[in-house]
Amino acid sequence: MTMTLGATVVLRHGPTTDPDAERVLRAALTAAGVEIGAAGPTIWLGGSDEALARLGAEPARGLPAEGYVVAIGPGDIVLHGADPRGTFYAAQTFAQLVDGNELPELELRDAPALRYRGSIEGFYGTPWSHADRLDHLDYLGAHRLNTFQYAPKDDPYHRELWRDPYPAAKLAELAELIERAARNKVDFTFALSPGLSVRYDDDADHQALIAKFDALYAVGARVFNVPLDDIDYGADGGAAGRQQAALLNRIQREWVAAKPGVAPLQMVPTEYYDALETPYKQALREHLDPAVVVHWTGTAVIPERITAEQAAEAKAVFGHDILIWDNFPVNDYVPGRLLLGAYSGREPGVADHIVGVISNPMNQARTSKLALHSFADYGWSPATYDEQASWLRAIAELAAGDADIIAALMLFADLNTYDGTLHHTQSPVLAAEIANFWSAGAGPDAAAALRGVFEAIEQTPAVLRGTPIAAETASWLDATELWGRALQRALDLLEQVASGNDAADGTRAELTELVARATAIRDHTTPHSETYPRIADGVADLFVIEAGRAHDRARGLPTVRTASSSQPAAGRHAVNHILDGDPATFFSTSSPPAIDDEIRVDLGAEYDVATVTLLMAEPTSPDDYIHSGVLEISHDTVSWAEITRATTPDVQVVVGAKARYVRYRALAANAERWLVVRTFDIRTG
Known part of the structure; x- marks a missing residue:
C-alpha cells in the first residue's frame, strides 16, 4: 500500500524534534514538490x-539512544526518535522513502x-x-x-x-x-597527541594540555581524545602504562567530569593492537579510570580479520570499553x-564486545566515501551487514x-584493489580476463575480447x-x-610478433614510452608524491612485460x-x-607478511633450475624475514611444486x-x- 502526499502537508512538532530534523524534512518535501500548509496529511x-x-504503532521511547x-x-506520518538525534535519522529515512510524491505505508x-x-x-x-572536512x-x-575525530x-x-595554542584563523576553522x-x-x-614529548608528571605539561582542550571547549567541542600511539615508551611498559594512566585520570577526573556536557575521555594506547597480556596493558587495566574509552585496531595495525573472540579478548585485557x-x-x-x-573481514559478533568502530580513511577524502558507506552499514547493523551489497550501494551512490x-x-576500483591487508589480490577481474586470454591460446577471438577490456580501461578516466x-x-x-x-x-605487439609484422619495433617503442609516462x-x-600511481600493478605491467618478451624472442634476444x-615496497626499496x-x-615491505604473501621471480621462459639462493633480512633489521616459508616452482603459476621449507633468513x-617461476611463500603470518x-639468485643450467 502507498499513500500520496499531495500538494501540501501539515507539519506538527513533537517532543524530540529540532531544527536540524526539520531542515532535512523540508528539503525532502521540496524535492517532492510538496509545500507545508494547512491541508493534507499530517x-x-x-x-x-x-x-x-x-x-497501531508503538512510540520510540523504548528504543536505545538514536533509535x-x-x-x-492514511492521513498520518509519524517521525519519532528516542531522542532528537533519532528524529533526525527518522527524517532522513523519510527522505529516502519518498518516491516522487508517494510513500509506502x-x-x-x-x-x-x-x-x-x-x-x-x-x-x-x-x-x-x-572544504574536505566540511563535506x-x-x-x-x-x-x-x-x-568525527580530528587527529x-x-x-x-x-x-x-x-x-x-592554535592560531586564531585555525581555531576559527575548527569552530x-x-x-x-x-x-x-x-x-x-578533538584529539591531542602529546606522546612525543610529554612529561607525564609535569604539571606545566598537564596545564598546557588542558589549555588546549579549554580552547576547543570554548568553541563547542564536547568529546576529547588523547592518542599515545606511535611513540617509544621505553623499556618498562608497566611504568609507562602507570604514567599514562595517571595523566589521563587527572584529565578525566579534574577536567572532563567538571565540564558540563563533556563525554568520557578517550585514549589511544601505545600498544594499540593485539590482545596479548603485557605489563603495559595490565597497568592500564588496573590504574586507568574506568570511564576512559580505549581505542584498539585489532590484532594487527591493519588486520585482515577482526573476530568476536578477538574483540572479547581485547575488552578483557584492557579492562575498558573498546572503540x-x-x-x-x-x-x-x-x-x-x-584502496577501493x-x-x-569484520565479524558481526564483534559488536557484542565493543562500543564502536570508526574508519581511518585515505588522504583522498571524497574517494574514502566508498568505504565510509560500508562503515555506516556495519556500525548501524553488523548482524545484517553484507560487504558486497554495501560496496555496490556505495558505488551507485557516488555515481548518482x-x-x-x-x-x-x-x-x-578493480584496478585499485590491493592493499596487502584486507585484500591480497590486485585487480582480480582484469587478472581473470588476461588469464582467459592466455588459456585460450592468445588467438584472434581471445585478443578481440581482451581488447574491449583494455579499451574500457583507457576510456574510464x-x-x-x-x-x-x-x-x-x-x-x-x-x-x-x-x-x-x-x-x-x-596486444598489438603480440599480434604483430605472431604475424611477423615489421611494425613491431615501432609498436615496442610506443609501448615503452607509454609505460615511462x-x-x-x-x-x-x-606520501603519494614519492612514487607513481599503482594501477593494476602485478597484472597490467606483467602483461606488458610478457609482450616485450615475445618481441625479444622473435628478435633472438635473451x-x-x-x-x-x-x-608493496617500502619507499625506495623496490622489488627489482x-x-x-x-x-x-x-x-x-611496508607491512608484515601474512599467510600466502610471497616474493616471486619470473625467469621469462622455462629453464632447468639448478640452485636457488634467497637471502633475507639485513644487519639493521635481522628479524625481517619470512619466519616460516616454502620455496616452490611452477611452469604456469597454476600448479606449484614444493622444493623445501625453511625458518631461517637464508635459504639455499x-x-x-x-x-619458469620460482617463489618463496609465507606459511604463517x-x-x-x-x-x-x-x-633471490636463481642459477639455471
Whole structure:
C-alpha cells in the first residue's frame, strides 16, 4: 500500500524534534514538490502518541539512544526518535522513502547497534582541506554516522607543537567544523597527541594540555581524545602504562567530569593492537579510570580479520570499553595506492564486545566515501551487514545512479584493489580476463575480447573526470588512461610478433614510452608524491612485460627476469633490487607478511633450475624475514611444486628441475616483523 502526499502537508512538532530534523524534512518535501500548509496529511515530526495509536504503532521511547520509529498510514506520518538525534535519522529515512510524491505505508523501528560510528582523520601525510572536512561532516550526517575525530598526524598543533595554542584563523576553522558537525548530529572529537614529548608528571605539561582542550571547549567541542600511539615508551611498559594512566585520570577526573556536557575521555594506547597480556596493558587495566574509552585496531595495525573472540579478548585485557580504530581504507602506508576494495573481514559478533568502530580513511577524502558507506552499514547493523551489497550501494551512490559511471567506478576500483591487508589480490577481474586470454591460446577471438577490456580501461578516466572524486584522483586517472593505451599496444605487439609484422619495433617503442609516462606521474599529496600511481600493478605491467618478451624472442634476444611481490615496497626499496646482484640494495615491505604473501621471480621462459639462493633480512633489521616459508616452482603459476621449507633468513637449495617461476611463500603470518630480501639468485643450467 502507498499513500500520496499531495500538494501540501501539515507539519506538527513533537517532543524530540529540532531544527536540524526539520531542515532535512523540508528539503525532502521540496524535492517532492510538496509545500507545508494547512491541508493534507499530517507529519508529526518528533512524535505523537495519538497518531501512533491511530496507526497501531508503538512510540520510540523504548528504543536505545538514536533509535527511531517511522510510521506511515492514511492521513498520518509519524517521525519519532528516542531522542532528537533519532528524529533526525527518522527524517532522513523519510527522505529516502519518498518516491516522487508517494510513500509506502509501513511501520519501521530501527536503532544502531554501536554507540560510536564514524571516522578519524588519523593518517600521516597531507591532511584534508577545510572544504574536505566540511563535506565529510555532511556525508557522515547523511549516513547516520555520529563521530568525527580530528587527529591528522601532520597537523603540527596536534602532535609536534601540541603545547602551542592554535592560531586564531585555525581555531576559527575548527569552530566552523564543530558547528557543521552539530548540524549533522556528529560528535566532533578533538584529539591531542602529546606522546612525543610529554612529561607525564609535569604539571606545566598537564596545564598546557588542558589549555588546549579549554580552547576547543570554548568553541563547542564536547568529546576529547588523547592518542599515545606511535611513540617509544621505553623499556618498562608497566611504568609507562602507570604514567599514562595517571595523566589521563587527572584529565578525566579534574577536567572532563567538571565540564558540563563533556563525554568520557578517550585514549589511544601505545600498544594499540593485539590482545596479548603485557605489563603495559595490565597497568592500564588496573590504574586507568574506568570511564576512559580505549581505542584498539585489532590484532594487527591493519588486520585482515577482526573476530568476536578477538574483540572479547581485547575488552578483557584492557579492562575498558573498546572503540575500534579501523585502519581501512587508510593508504599512508602504501604510497601510490588508492584502496577501493570492499570493507571486509569484520565479524558481526564483534559488536557484542565493543562500543564502536570508526574508519581511518585515505588522504583522498571524497574517494574514502566508498568505504565510509560500508562503515555506516556495519556500525548501524553488523548482524545484517553484507560487504558486497554495501560496496555496490556505495558505488551507485557516488555515481548518482548513472549506469556508465557505475561501470567506470567498478572498473577503476578493480584496478585499485590491493592493499596487502584486507585484500591480497590486485585487480582480480582484469587478472581473470588476461588469464582467459592466455588459456585460450592468445588467438584472434581471445585478443578481440581482451581488447574491449583494455579499451574500457583507457576510456574510464574520461567518464570519471566529471565525478566528485576527479580532482583528488587526477594522478591515478591520468595513469589509468596511459596504462589502458599501453595494454592495447602490448596486444598489438603480440599480434604483430605472431604475424611477423615489421611494425613491431615501432609498436615496442610506443609501448615503452607509454609505460615511462605512466610511471613518471606523481601526485601532489604526501606520501603519494614519492612514487607513481599503482594501477593494476602485478597484472597490467606483467602483461606488458610478457609482450616485450615475445618481441625479444622473435628478435633472438635473451629473456629478462622480473621480480614481483604480493606486498608493496617500502619507499625506495623496490622489488627489482632482489635481482640486481648488489648486496647493498634490498627490497623491503611496508607491512608484515601474512599467510600466502610471497616474493616471486619470473625467469621469462622455462629453464632447468639448478640452485636457488634467497637471502633475507639485513644487519639493521635481522628479524625481517619470512619466519616460516616454502620455496616452490611452477611452469604456469597454476600448479606449484614444493622444493623445501625453511625458518631461517637464508635459504639455499639445489633444485634440479624445469621451471619458469620460482617463489618463496609465507606459511604463517609474521607477528610484527616486515620482510627484507637482499638477493633471490636463481642459477639455471
